[in-house]
Amino acid sequence: MNTWYLITLVVLCSCCCQRVLPCPDLCTCYSSINATQVVCSNASLSLFPASGFPAITTSLSIEYTNLSSISALHLQAMPFLQELHLSGNRLRDLPPHLLSGLPHLHTLDLTNNQLEHLPAGVFDNAPLLNLVLRDNRLSTADAHWLPPNSSLIWLDLAGNRLTAPPTGLLHNLPLLETLHLSNNRLEKLPAGTLDSVTRLKRLHLEGNKLSSLDPSSFQNTPNLTHLFLEENRLEKLPAGLFQGLLGLDVLSLNQNRLRSLPPGLLDKLPALGRSSGQGVDLSLNPWDCAGGVAYLWEWIQSHQRLAFSLEDVQCATPTSLKGRAISSLTEEERRGGAGERVAEIEQTGTV
Numbered sequence: 200m201n202t203w204y205l206i207t208l209v210v211l212c213s214c215c216c217q218r219v220l221p222c223p224d225l226c227t228c229y230s231s232i233n234a235t236q237v238v239c240s241n242a243s244l245s246l247f248p249a250s251g252f253p254a255i256t257t258s259l260s261i262e263y264t265n266l267s268s269i270s271a272l273h274l275q276a277m278p279f280l281q282e283l284h285l286s287g288n289r290l291r292d293l294p295p296h297l298l299s300g301l302p303h304l305h306t307l308d309l310t311n312n313q314l315e316h317l318p319a320g321v322f323d324n325a326p327l328l329n330l331v332l333r334d335n336r337l338s339t340a341d342a343h344w345l346p347p348n349s350s351l352i353w354l355d356l357a358g359n360r361l362t363a364p365p366t367g368l369l370h371n372l373p374l375l376e377t378l379h380l381s382n383n384r385l386e387k388l389p390a391g392t393l394d395s396v397t398r399l400k401r402l403h404l405e406g407n408k409l410s411s412l413d414p415s416s417f418q419n420t421p422n423l424t425h426l427f428l429e430e431n432r433l434e435k436l437p438a439g440l441f442q443g444l445l446g447l448d449v450l451s452l453n454q455n456r457l458r459s460l461p462p463g464l465l466d467k468l469p470a471l472g473r474s475s476g477q478g479v480d481l482s483l484n485p486w487d488c489a490g491g492v493a494y495l496w497e498w499i500q501s502h503q504r505l506a507f508s509l510e511d512v513q514c515a516t517p518t519s520l521k522g523r524a525i526s527s528l529t530e531e532e533r534r535g536g537a538g539e540r541v542a543e544i545e546q547t548g549t550v
């Protein structure tokens with residue numbers, strides 16, 4: 200019924216009352232046949248506009264202003280709201296049940312505010328699909344921010360201060376497909392973290408402090424297509440880590456501390472590179488070409504075109520091969536014979 204009411208209002212307004220559509224001070228309002236958008240981007244706006252919103256507003260953007268607080272009451276003036284964009288303001292906290300009057304809200308963007316703690320129930324009562332909390336100051340993500348069985352498919356917590364993954368919250372998100380946790384302070388991804396988000400397709404973990412991963416990390420996320428692990432501190436990967444990820448298309452492992460790959464790690468991943476031709480980034484790791492490089496070298500030989508930045512997939516050791524692209528090693532070098540002899544000569548100084 201609400202939808203018909205909305206459509207009737209919009210149709211009526213588009214023919215007869217467009218000229219008198221109200222609009223709050225410091226804002227601009229746009230309306231079309233099925234949408235009414237309010238955009239407030241004047242930097243001097245510091246209080247939520249007290250009045251003047253079209254009742255049929257479907258999208259509200261208050262971005263890059265001085266806004267520092269918002270309440271459920273403010274939002275209840277726009278019961279048809281579907282999208283709420285609040286990036287680049289000065290919000291430090293949000294009240295519980297902020298969205299309680301918004302039965303149509305599917306997208307909430309709070310990027311680049313100063314949020315530190317959010318209360319339980321803050322995002323209850325709205326059928327959210329997309330929630331963006333990127334670039335705030337959150338150090339924890341609470342399970343009770345969202346109700347059990349939330350409909351969320353996209354959650355972005357990148358650029359916060361999380362020291363642990365939001366496992367409890369993920370339990371409430373059975374439909375999640377995209378999870379951004381990049382640029383936080385994660386040191387571990389405990390076994391079971393992702394077990395509840397079985398539909399996950401894209402996982403961003405880059406720019407954290409992960410030094411190892413449990414072999415079972417991705418065992419319940421068979422639909423992963425994009426996995427970003429670059430710029431961590433990974434030293435070793437378990438051999439079966441990517442087993443069963445038959446749709447894995449992009450895998451980034453660059454800028455870690457990997458010295459070798461366990462044999463078989465990248466085997467049986469038939470979708471690698473499917474979307475763009477390239478699929479795996481192994482560059483800028485301190486590869487050890489004296490010992491464990493055989494599997495990596497062979498994989499590179501048979502998958503040259505799949506790898507990003509092959510010239511930056513280089514040996515760090517032994518000294519004699521330092522800086523050499525692994526793809527350019529001769530068979531003798533990769534077996535270590537020549538490398539070790541040269542290294543010996545370097546060390547003893549004899550020719």
Ligand SMILES: *[C@@H]1O[C@H](CO)[C@@H](O)[C@H](O)[C@H]1NC(C)=O
Nearest residue numbers: 231232233234235257258281
């Ligand atoms: C309005 O209609 C257009 C074209 O059919 C569609 O792309 C858009 O998503 C609709 N907007 C809303 C808010 O329903």
Ligand SMILES: *[C@@H]1O[C@H](CO)[C@@H](O)[C@H](O)[C@H]1NC(C)=O
Nearest residue numbers: 224225226240241242243244
């Ligand atoms: C912002 O609002 C102030 C006060 O109404 C006005 O003087 C100024 O021109 C506006 N700035 C922009 C960029 O619209």
Ligand SMILES: *[C@@H]1O[C@H](CO)[C@@H](O)[C@H](O)[C@H]1NC(C)=O
Nearest residue numbers: 241242243244245264265266
């Ligand atoms: C934003 O608010 C701060 C603190 O209240 C004030 O100093 C500053 O002048 C305001 N900026 C604008 C553009 O109004």
Ligand SMILES: *[C@@H]1O[C@H](CO)[C@@H](O)[C@H](O)[C@H]1NC(C)=O
Nearest residue numbers: 346347348349370371372373
């Ligand atoms: C979530 O939804 C599923 C399927 O509709 C249902 O079986 C399950 O009990 C629900 N869980 C909770 C915690 O509400």
Ligand SMILES: *[C@@H]1O[C@H](CO)[C@@H](O)[C@H](O)[C@H]1NC(C)=O
Nearest residue numbers: 396397398399419420421422
């Ligand atoms: C994975 O994707 C396929 C095809 O889209 C779908 O049928 C299947 O249910 C998905 N698996 C999970 C665990 O969501």
